[in-house]
Each structure stands twice: as C-alpha cells, then as structure tokens.
Amino acid sequence: MKIKNSEKGVALIMVFLMMTIMVSMVLGINAILLSEVKLLGRIGNSSVALIIAENVKEEALYHIRNGGICDVCNNCPTCDNCTISGTSPNCTVYFESTDSNGGQGTVLATITYCETLVTNATGYFNGVMRKITSTYGSGGSGGNHGAMFRNCVKGPPSI
Secondary structure, three states: OOOOOOOOOHHHHHHHHHHHHHHHHHHHHHHHHHHHHHHHHHHHHHHHHHHHHHHHHHHHHHHHHHHOHHHHHHHOOOOEEEEEEEEOOEEEEEEEEEOOOOOEEEEEEEEEOOOEEEEEEEEEEOOEEEEEEEEEEOOOOOOOOHHHHOOOOOOOOOO
C-alpha cells in the first residue's frame, strides 16, 4: 500500500508567501523614502523662494530710499512691468524681477500719507511661493526710517 505525500510543494508556497511579504515591505519603505526626498526638495525650493522675496523687497527699499516710492519705475532699470498708481503722499508701486537662476519675485509697495510704507514681496521658485510683508514708519518705536520718506510730499488726508 502506497501513502500519498500531501505536503508536497508546501515549502515552495511558504517561500513564495515570504518573498511576497518582503517585497511588499520593501515597496512600502521605498514609497515613504521617496516622499521624504520630494519633501526635502520642496524645502530647498522654499528657502530659495524666501531668499528671492527678501531680495526683491530689499531692491524695492533701495530704490524707494534713493528716489522715492512714486518714482521707483524711473530709477529701477531691473524692474520689469513696473506700474505706479497714485501720487505723493499716497502712492503704490508694483514691479517684477527675475534672477539668473530662474527665480521670480514681485513687490507691491504702498506709502500712506508719507508716514507708513507697507511692502508685500513674493518669491517664486520651481513652483514654490513665499511671501514677506513688512511695515515701516517714518519714526516712532520701530526706528527712524525717515530716509524712505524724504522725497514724499505731504498733503492733507483725502476724505
């Protein structure tokens, strides 16, 4: 009488199941690591976008200090699409700037009654945007920023 071996091939099935589990674990870890690498890349792009925003803000402040906010477009050869609305003492300027690495920045600066300057600078780099908003006064506790207001002609507030 012959006895059938019903456990024939069980070892092969067990090895196949273990290999499937191991491959699934490796693919899961790979997906996690890939998302972390992408996140690190976006963090780097975010830092560059923030630096670009800071640079265009400083560029705007430089031109405002040297020529007045209402005359930035005439004094800024690197300001693209520069537009000015209003006249002193209430004036708004907008311009764009592009750096050599492909980053872009925009600035919207508003001066109110020759006393307050608000700059909104935005930096863009590889699909990432960062924005900086700064407010300066002509004096007071925040320091004296009077040089930015020297070419500003005060007038009565409009009603």
